[in-house]
Amino acid sequence: MTTLEKVPQRSLYRPTPNLDVLRVPLLGRVLRWRWGRLVFQLVLLLAAIWVIYDGWTGPQLAPANSATVLAWVHYRGLVILALLLVGNLFCFACPFTLPRTLARKLSVHGRRFPRFLRNKWVSIAGVLLIFWLYEWLDLWASPWLTAWLALAYFVGAFALEAIFTESPFCKYVCPLGAFNFVHSMASPLQITARDAAICHTCVGKECINGSSTVPGCGTELFVPQIDSNMDCTLCLDCARACPFDNVALTPRRPWSELYQSGWRPRWDLVMLVVGIAFLGLVNAFGMVPPVYALQTWLASAWGISNVALQTLLVLVAGALLLPALLTVTVAELSRRLSGRLEQRRAIAAAYAPAFVPMSLGIWLAHYGFHLAIGGLSIIPVTHSFLLDHGIAWFGSQPNWELSFLLPNGWILPLQVAAVLGGFGLSLYVLTRSALRRNPIPVSALREMLPWALMVVALAMVALSIFNLPMEMRGTILGGAP
Amino acid sequence: MSRAIRLVAVLMLGLAALAPPMSAHAEGPGIGGRRVRLDGEIAGPFRVRVVTSPTPVVVETLYLEVRVEDVSTGEVLTDAVVMTRAIALEGQGASLEAEATHDIAPIPTEYASHLPVPATGVWQIEVEIEHALGRGTVSFRERVTSPSSLGGVLSVGLPIAGFALLIVVFLWLQRTSPR
């Protein structure tokens, strides 16, 4: 049985379970069914197998291969839409954890993940590593490398599940999970206890410890204490394991968690949230003309012409050092302006969640762009795939002109709307957080002013980037060696 | 309070001063985005294609690229005299005329000209071709815009407006809050 760590007392934010998705006829039954998650995982597993197979054996032309189209157009666009509209649906249907059962059988020693790694620094490193590989190796342009990346996820998840007892891959390592966890904080659904009193008298705590047939929460969340979607994979094992049927998946105001939940003052959490928002800018910056000017400058002024080093420098500077420096500086300014005797990291933890809507807006504008201009491209790609296997059910000529999901003229206004929506919500969350901590409006304004300026700067840079003409450069004729 | 707001205002002005978008300095036919305005247009014995740049066309910079083909054989004609004109339709600015030559044409078999249209508005663009085969004229309308970038202004202006609104909300809250 897992022993619960002592958690510092803080106010819990829990939505009132007025409506429970797990009790919606049919859908609720499917979700709570023991194999309910497996059905969705198998669908994504098939997609992953297709990605790996087509990536290795198909045409090494990114727009004509399902590996690159599914991974870099559909997955990214749909995952951000799902986070915005529903919740962490990808982690729910994640196929990488499917070999978990087999891995757990091999896990004879039952070791715990090392204590010093039980934080978000590994996730931050993982996110940076993935984006570095993406930019350096032009993963989007290579079906072959994309297939290897998908396989690497399976191997990584399997290995960590085999070595350790809990699910360290999901909670501490997976870069995709880290991205999803951050943005699910602004999602409209959350796991909660239907009746907290039942949990107080519950002896087995099956939601976290597991029952005889269902494992407990892999990321070790205790349902009555859940006040954030952070770390929740939406696997619903808690709901299946609860002997009292006391777990609800309930709608909430999507942004309320961001100013109501009390974060522990941890720099790793702060940096994960702020860093991912900045990473959104760096990633989008990689697709507009000034990035080539920057690369030229790095080569001419500093003699750094190695692309791997150039991309590493840009990523580390833009998505790690700059946000770290700004966050610490802004926290200090905020502390001085408010006159509070509080640690910088405590102030940062109070305001960092406000960066989630801004981050969501930036990523939605970027990934939504790719989905909007290329959503239908999977149709000719699938057609071509079938033709390669001698299946000509839909004719002998794929319609390669199928691509746009939305009219071209809508896309920039929608991108601007996404960024401005995120910006407005971030300011709103900052305001609510500030007023929650400081009942006097002037004091609240003083404390939040530096944070608001940081959000304003992010919005300006984001809008400027999305106003620039996009360029798509990548490994020409790259792919399998 | 007032000191903090003054400091913030100065900072925002500084940011705004830095932020106006840099316009493209390079000029020439084809630079700044090209657009096919006429394609396969028949003008007397000629089939004509006209490309404009930049996109959108801005004051002082309208470049035209003209391809002239013999309508009967499809042969590209390189020995024609091609005159281009811009005539203001909204009553601003004088009309302009320039000969299109091979010298500045990005595609050597075509003709290109620069018409420095002096004002915004709708302009009538005419292309007149003279050749041993005969004479032909084509025309179309082109909207000429201001070189400033609205997108760039909005990129800076909207976040500042949001920030200003935030300050106003707090001042209002302070005024209405019980003392």
Place this chain on the structure above:
Amino acid sequence: MGMQRIGHSMRASALRVTLLALLILASGIACTRQNSLRDEAPEIQAELLVLPLTPQVGPAQISVRLSDTSGALVRDAVLELKGDMTHPGMTPALAEALERPDGLYVASMEWSMAGDWILTLQGKLSDGRTLVRQYAITVLGPEAGSRDR
């Protein structure tokens, strides 16, 4: 306990057999895969001229010169061009290259976005063989300051 161990062992065997069967099936499918783009005329030279010489967002003219091993022009081919960006999800640029009296095949295309493009030349020769060639082209954006002439 013994029965349980036998059950585990049987399940493990079943898993291994299933994995092996899936691997064989996947290999079989992979072997039957035929890439629709296969060049059947490698000896034919295909020379490409893209105008403007420095490709830029907007219209372009592409001329193709086909010649055999003796250097003679290859005529009466039916050629198509497909321009793909290296990023997935982008609409390709498609054009038919029409043969001119001088034996060159000429097509008009539109580069819709700056970046790296892969131009695929695909066609049928008069003897029925398929010709496939790919070319890498970098298209400059509207802000490009200089042009090759």
